[in-house]
Amino acid sequence: MKNNSEITPYISELAEISTQSNKIVPDMYLEHKVNRGLRDVNGNGVVTGLTEVSKVKAKEKLADGSEVSCDGQLYYRGVNIRELVAGFMKDDRFGFEEAVYLLLFSELPNKKQLLRFEEELSNYRSLPTSFVRDIILKAPGKDMMNILSRSVLTLYAYDDNPDDISVANVLRQCLQLIAVFPLLSVYGYQSYQHYHMDKSLFIHLPKPGLSTAENILHLLREDGKYTKLEAKVLDLALVLHAEHGGGNNSTFTTHVVTSSGTDTYSAIAAALGSLKGPRHGGANIKVVKMFEDMKRTINTESRDEIADYLSRLLDKKAFDNAGLIYGMGHAVYSLSDPRADILMSCAKDLAVEKGFEKDYALYETVAELAPEIISSKRRMYKGVSANVDFYSGLIYQMLELPCELYTPIFAIARIAGWSAHRIEEIQNAGKIIRPSYVSVKPNREYVSLENRK
Numbered sequence: 001m002k003n004n005s006e007i008t009p010y011i012s013e014l015a016e017i018s019t020q021s022n023k024i025v026p027d028m029y030l031e032h033k034v035n036r037g038l039r040d041v042n043g044n045g046v047v048t049g050l051t052e053v054s055k056v057k058a059k060e061k062l063a064d065g066s067e068v069s070c071d072g073q074l075y076y077r078g079v080n081i082r083e084l085v086a087g088f089m090k091d092d093r094f095g096f097e098e099a100v101y102l103l104l105f106s107e108l109p110n111k112k113q114l115l116r117f118e119e120e121l122s123n124y125r126s127l128p129t130s131f132v133r134d135i136i137l138k139a140p141g142k143d144m145m146n147i148l149s150r151s152v153l154t155l156y157a158y159d160d161n162p163d164d165i166s167v168a169n170v171l172r173q174c175l176q177l178i179a180v181f182p183l184l185s186v187y188g189y190q191s192y193q194h195y196h197m198d199k200s201l202f203i204h205l206p207k208p209g210l211s212t213a214e215n216i217l218h219l220l221r222e223d224g225k226y227t228k229l230e231a232k233v234l235d236l237a238l239v240l241h242a243e244h245g246g247g248n249n250s251t252f253t254t255h256v257v258t259s260s261g262t263d264t265y266s267a268i269a270a271a272l273g274s275l276k277g278p279r280h281g282g283a284n285i286k287v288v289k290m291f292e293d294m295k296r297t298i299n300t301e302s303r304d305e306i307a308d309y310l311s312r313l314l315d316k317k318a319f320d321n322a323g324l325i326y327g328m329g330h331a332v333y334s335l336s337d338p339r340a341d342i343l344m345s346c347a348k349d350l351a352v353e354k355g356f357e358k359d360y361a362l363y364e365t366v367a368e369l370a371p372e373i374i375s376s377k378r379r380m381y382k383g384v385s386a387n388v389d390f391y392s393g394l395i396y397q398m399l400e401l402p403c404e405l406y407t408p409i410f411a412i413a414r415i416a417g418w419s420a421h422r423i424e425e426i427q428n429a430g431k432i433i434r435p436s437y438v439s440v441k442p443n444r445e446y447v448s449l450e451n452r453k
Contacts, residue, residue: 024440032438038247045332048435049255050428051246053077053103053420058333069383072333076243077106085239085342094211094231096238096413097121100178103243103420104171118211124179125206125215128158132203136187140195144408145276147188149269152177156265163263165426173264174419181415182212185408186219192404213238216412220401230399233350234409237392240339241410243417245332250274250281254418258425259433271418272411281407281414284393286320287327288403291362291394293319300362307369314377327390328370334383343391347398354398363394 007015029036038046057073074081076099084102088095097118101109109117135154141147155177156162161169187203194201202222206215213235217226246255253274257267275281290313297318298305312318313325330337344367351360367386374384396406 028440032440034438039331045247048252048433049246051421051424052106053417053424054243054245056245056247056332058335069334071336072330072338074244074338077102079108081240081338082342085236089232089236094213094235096212096235096242096416099239099242100416103416104174104423120175121179121212122206122208124176125183125208127180127183128155131158132187136184136191137195137201140191141188142192142196143276144185144188144192144404145272145281145411147191148181148184148408148411149272149276151184151188152265152269152272155180156263159265162265165261165263167423167426170264170423170426171419174415174422177264177268178415178419181408181412182206182216182219185405185412186216188408189220189402189405211235212412216409217399220405227353229350229353233346233395234399236346237343237395237409238413240342240388241392241413243414243420246421248280249277250414251417251421254421255425256433258422259429259431261432264422267422268415268418271414275411275414276407281410283326283387283389284396284410285403285406287389288393288397288406290319290326291359291366295362300358303365303369306362306365307373310366310370310373311377314374325366325370325374327386327393328367328374329384330387333385333387336385337387339388340386340391343388343395344386347391347395350395350398356394356398359394359397363391 026036028034035046038048040046054077055073055075057075058069059067060070061067076084079102084099085095088098098109098114100121101107101114101117131151131154135151136147139150141150159173162173164170183206190201190203193199200222204219204224207218210218211231214226214231216234217231218224244251246252250271254267254271257270278286294300294306294309298309300306309318310325314323316323347363348360351357367390370386371384393406396403396409401409
């Protein structure tokens with residue numbers, strides 16, 4: 001059988017031709033006044049739509065019309081994320097299901113509404129008969145996000161009404177996907193562990209009455225056990241990852257694909273493909289690996305050695321030589337990322353319970369030193385601070401979650417936002433999203449085959 005994954009000399013030759021034929025350089029974007037990546041030269045996003053789902057705030061307008069950076073704020077349907085988190089934590093409740101309800105229906109549920117919604121999600125928390133055996137176990141993969149995408153697309157075949165894009169039917173599909181994402185993710189990981197890593201295979205069924213966070217830990221661990229603090233911290237991470245404005249890559253993908261009139265499964269699979277990229281959903285894995293390299297190569301008790309390592313990171317002389325301090329900086333936030341602030345405070349309690357005090361102290365030191373070092377070496381248009389990925393990787397480590405599940409857990413949370421945006425696009429659009437590109441290739445005459453060199 002031919003090895004279809006092999007890059008043959010001919011393919012290498014074609015790749016070289018393709019590379020040489022690309023004449024587009026960064027200066028051409030300025031020349032043609034094109035905002036590359038829908039961002040201007042200062043990194044500000046180009047407005048492409050309207051949404052009521054969420055809002056990200058990083059600047060304030062002064063009386064003279066100028067703008068100044070402010071502490072980052074994130075709002076779900078107008079509710080400040082800090083207040084939302086403080087509310088359910090004060091009541092000692094899990095908050096993810098409440099956040100999902102808020103994002104989907106634009107209102108905070110009362111006790112009766114929340115209980116009924118939680119029961120509905122619990123009822124949907126099951127997969128079709130033999131789905132795990134036939135779809136997940138019989139075709140084990142090595143990448144959890146690809147397994148998740150494949151499973152979502154396969155669920156289309158199990159839906160008796162997959163192409164109906166009425167709000168009621170799409171809402172039904174979204175609620176089912178929100179409910180089963182933890183199962184698809186964890187079962188995909190168990191399949192990978194068994195068939196590719198020679199580990200014992202165990203499949204737990206979800207438990208009615210448990211929250212989404214509790215069920216993730218129950219499904220993942222062989223003994224199904226977890227502490228209350230572990231579940232609460234994971235629940236908090238899910239809340240903070242559930243939504244982040246319409247402009248992030250995967251959510252914008254959801255809007256674009258939804259505008260074509262396609263089905264829910266295709267739209268969510270497209271969003272998953274976007275989230276899989278290391279520049280989006282995989283960033284916290286890079287943070288963890290960076291810290292592992294740091295602990296392996298320097299004395300992390302020394303602030304001077306830590307500062308030197310961070311400088312070498314920026315100079316492309318440490319870790320992956322990419323010139324980045326992973327987990328620092330954000331496309332929108334400058335002074336602070338509210339999600340990082342909230343996670344940081346909760347990470348401290350978990351670090352004490354799990355014996356990670358030294359690791360937490362190292363993260364704190366890097367968060368303190370990195371902004372000053374970055375500003376001394378980079379031309380900056382705005383401030384820089386730790387982002388949500390900086391602390392989420394540490395939290396997942398302390399929860400003993402495998403790194404293969406870091407991005408799927410992001411998806412388990414973010415499908416709430418994708419669902420809200422998909423429904424909003426269906427309700428308020430009517431036209432396909434079709435951006436314009438400027439062609440910079442000169443016109444040429446056609447040359448007949450016999451006259452080509």
